[in-house]
Amino acid sequence: MPSDTKTLLDLNNLSVRIGRQVILNDVSLKIRSGECVAIVGGSGAGKSTLLRCLMGLTRPAVPFSGLLAFDGQEMDFSSLERQQKPKRIAYVPQNPDQGFDPLKRLRWQWQQAFRVITGRMNISQVQEPLLEELGLKPFGACFPYEWSRGMQQRLLLAMALMGKPRLLILDEPTSALDPLIAAQVLRAVKKYAEMHNVAVLIVTHDLSLAARYADRTTIMNTGRVVEFGETSHLLSAPQSDYGQLLVNHRDWITKDLGQLSSSIAAE
Numbered sequence: 476m477p478s479d480t481k482t483l484l485d486l487n488n489l490s491v492r493i494g495r496q497v498i499l500n501d502v503s504l505k506i507r508s509g510e511c512v513a514i515v516g517g518s519g520a521g522k523s524t525l526l527r528c529l530m531g532l533t534r535p536a537v538p539f540s541g542l543l544a545f546d547g548q549e550m551d552f553s554s555l556e557r558q559q560k561p562k563r564i565a566y567v568p569q570n571p572d573q574g575f576d577p578l579k580r581l582r583w584q585w586q587q588a589f590r591v592i593t594g595r596m597n598i599s600q601v602q603e604p605l606l607e608e609l610g611l612k613p614f615g616a617c618f619p620y621e622w623s624r625g626m627q628q629r630l631l632l633a634m635a636l637m638g639k640p641r642l643l644i645l646d647e648p649t650s651a652l653d654p655l656i657a658a659q660v661l662r663a664v665k666k667y668a669e670m671h672n673v674a675v676l677i678v679t680h681d682l683s684l685a686a687r688y689a690d691r692t693t694i695m696n697t698g699r700v701v702e703f704g705e706t707s708h709l710l711s712a713p714q715s716d717y718g719q720l721l722v723n724h725r726d727w728i729t730k731d732l733g734q735l736s737s738s739i740a741a742e
């Protein structure tokens with residue numbers, strides 16, 4: 476947990492619907508400067524809808540209540556017209572395939588991202604250390620397919636960081652990667668976030684990932700937040716039925732794998 480514990484993002488009572496279905500129901504969330512928060516929940520819990528709302532991209536959902544304060548900016552979800560989207564929130568999609576044009580060289584895509592994000596035309600050498608910091612090699616004349624998925628994911632991360640965000644949102648950061656590459660990407664995020672006091676919001680189905688990286692965790696089920704607290708506390712003593720179910724399931728997987736590896740070792 477970082478020493479600066481000021482609240483960076485404060486979302487209160489967000490409710491949205493799609494058609495007649497209420498997708499998010501009175502959702503509140505707080506993120507402090509520099510901390511890592513995980514949102515865990517099953518499919519259809521409303522995680523992606525929540526992320527989009529935080530970035531001011533609500534459609535197809537229609538918000539009908541909620542207030543967001545982020546880094547000195549405010550957004551009232553009950554009257555979104557004429558309101559600006561929050562600035563200095565960056566987003567990394569779950570799959571590198573969603574982030575790159577396969578037919579354009581990486582250098583070109585990096586330069587385009589720079590122009591769009593910074594509004595400047597001349598890419599400066601200032602950005603090169605960011606690539607180094609994330610353990611990336613020079614682009615050469617490579618196309619996306621010539622880089623591993625882990626490297627592509629780290630490049631997406633570098634692009635997201637160009638605008639010096641105060642909050643970095645990672646949507647299912649490990650689902651498209653093998654476990655070793657996923658750990659490499661998350662270590663790079665953690666290191667960068669700690670050095671630059673960037674808060675990180677990770678959306679995941681994986682409670683073990685939350686246990687490893689998140690200071691605090693929120694558990695969502697059917698559009699509601701059912702628990703929010705320190706990750707270690709929440710995992711050792713979940714209060715909600717759904718939280719208990721998730722934690723028990725996680726133990727079941729761990730024990731099962733443990734038994735499997737000991738029986739393999741005994742053979």
Ligand SMILES: Nc1ncnc2c1ncn2[C@@H]1O[C@H](COP(=O)(O)OP(=O)(O)OP(=O)(O)O)[C@@H](O)[C@H]1O
Pocket residue numbers: 493498516517518519520521522523524525535
């Ligand atoms: N375009 C849409 N039209 C109608 N319903 C939608 C649409 N997008 C999402 N929904 C509904 O909103 C609910 C929440 O979806 P959302 O994608 O936010 O959940 P999620 O927790 O991110 O799920 P997953 O983990 O599977 O990505 C689901 O019931 C889904 O069916």
